Amino acid sequence: MAASSHLCIRSSPGMNRPIFRSSRRPVQCSVERQALFNRIAPVYDNKLNDLLSLGQHRIWKRMAVSWSGAKEGDNVLDLCCGSGDLAFLLSEKVGPNGKVIGLDFSKEQLSVASSRQYLCSKACYDNIKWVEGNALDLPFSGCYFDAIIVGYGLRNLVDLHKAMEEMYRVLKPGSNASILDFNKSADTFSASIQEWMIDNVVVPVATGYGLAEEYKYLKSSIQEFLTDVGFANAVHYEIGGGLMGNLVATR
Numbered sequence: 001m002a003a004s005s006h007l008c009i010r011s012s013p014g015m016n017r018p019i020f021r022s023s024r025r026p027v028q029c030s031v032e033r034q035a036l037f038n039r040i041a042p043v044y045d046n047k048l049n050d051l052l053s054l055g056q057h058r059i060w061k062r063m064a065v066s067w068s069g070a071k072e073g074d075n076v077l078d079l080c081c082g083s084g085d086l087a088f089l090l091s092e093k094v095g096p097n098g099k100v101i102g103l104d105f106s107k108e109q110l111s112v113a114s115s116r117q118y119l120c121s122k123a124c125y126d127n128i129k130w131v132e133g134n135a136l137d138l139p140f141s142g143c144y145f146d147a148i149i150v151g152y153g154l155r156n157l158v159d160l161h162k163a164m165e166e167m168y169r170v171l172k173p174g175s176n177a178s179i180l181d182f183n184k185s186a187d188t189f190s191a192s193i194q195e196w197m198i199d200n201v202v203v204p205v206a207t208g209y210g211l212a213e214e215y216k217y218l219k220s221s222i223q224e225f226l227t228d229v230g231f232a233n234a235v236h237y238e239i240g241g242g243l244m245g246n247l248v249a250t251r
């Protein structure tokens with residue numbers, strides 16, 4: 001790893017998959033957010049997202065991977081990886097000659113990701129490394145990645161502009177950042193369906209998981225931040241009937 005001087009290894013109890021911890025100086029990140037994602041790690045998983053999205057999130061994540069442009073042998077980043085869904089998909093895409101880094105600031109989320117990797121027998125998952133770090137101060141040198149993917153991560157960051165600058169810095173020129181998140185649809189019909197779903201399905205289900213507050217502000221646009229930091233091109237695709245959006249930004 002190019003920036004190995006910034007990373008140290010933390011053992012992951014009961015497992016043989018190390019988690020690398022960034023030793024860079026702390027920069028702004030929300031301690032409350034970090035605590036929240038640590039707290040929800042045992043319940044934030046495929047089952048919850050399957051329930052909320054009727055399994056559709058698996059399709060949306062595959063589309064995001066495809067838009068990232070990641071290919072065999074690439075070095076790619078799953079930013080705000082959580083329990084690692086996108087990292088696992090990327091791992092299959094880049095194959096044994098490629099490398100995947102899943103970065104998150106929640107130890108507990110990374111611990112879940114690491115045990116999923118350990119429990120799954122797919123050999124290609126050996127190409128994944130988990131890094132505990134901050135999206136606002138990435139522990140990698142410039143022009144390091146062939147693709148970056150972010151699933152439902154950016155909305156949770158305290159400084160979106162800084163995160164975009166960091167993504168731009170570590171991406172190689174000509175490479176893509178593929179950003180999957182909730183969409184703020186311009187179409188009033190789609191927007192009202194989304195609002196209805198969130199108020200009547202998502203929030204009540206999430207309340208049962210202790211996540212009500214987190215699901216109350218799902219409707220924000222992120223596109224404007226990307227072009228600000230110098231991305232050459234940014235294209236936004238509406239998916240899932242306009243409920244979700246995938247932004248593809250090229251450096």
Ligand SMILES: C/C(=C\Cc1cc(O)c2ccccc2c1O)CCC[C@H](C)CCC[C@H](C)CCCC(C)C
Binds near residue numbers: 049056197198240
């Ligand atoms: C993928 C989903 C949630 C991801 C998610 C994002 C966050 O920012 C969080 C923050 C804190 C805690 C948890 C999360 C989190 O889980 C679920 C998405 C649900 C959709 C809003 C609702 C989809 C409803 C429909 C049933 C889907 C039907 C699609 C249609 C047939 C095209």
Ligand SMILES: C[S@@+](CC[C@H](N)C(=O)[O-])C[C@H]1O[C@@H](n2cnc3c(N)ncnc32)[C@H](O)[C@@H]1O
Binds near residue numbers: 079086104136
């Ligand atoms: C809603 S989850 C999404 C997880 C995963 N990408 C997925 O699609 O299922 C958002 C993740 O962003 C992480 N996160 C939030 N702020 C972060 C930051 N400043 N640096 C690194 N990770 C962060 C959280 O810990 C959490 O795991």
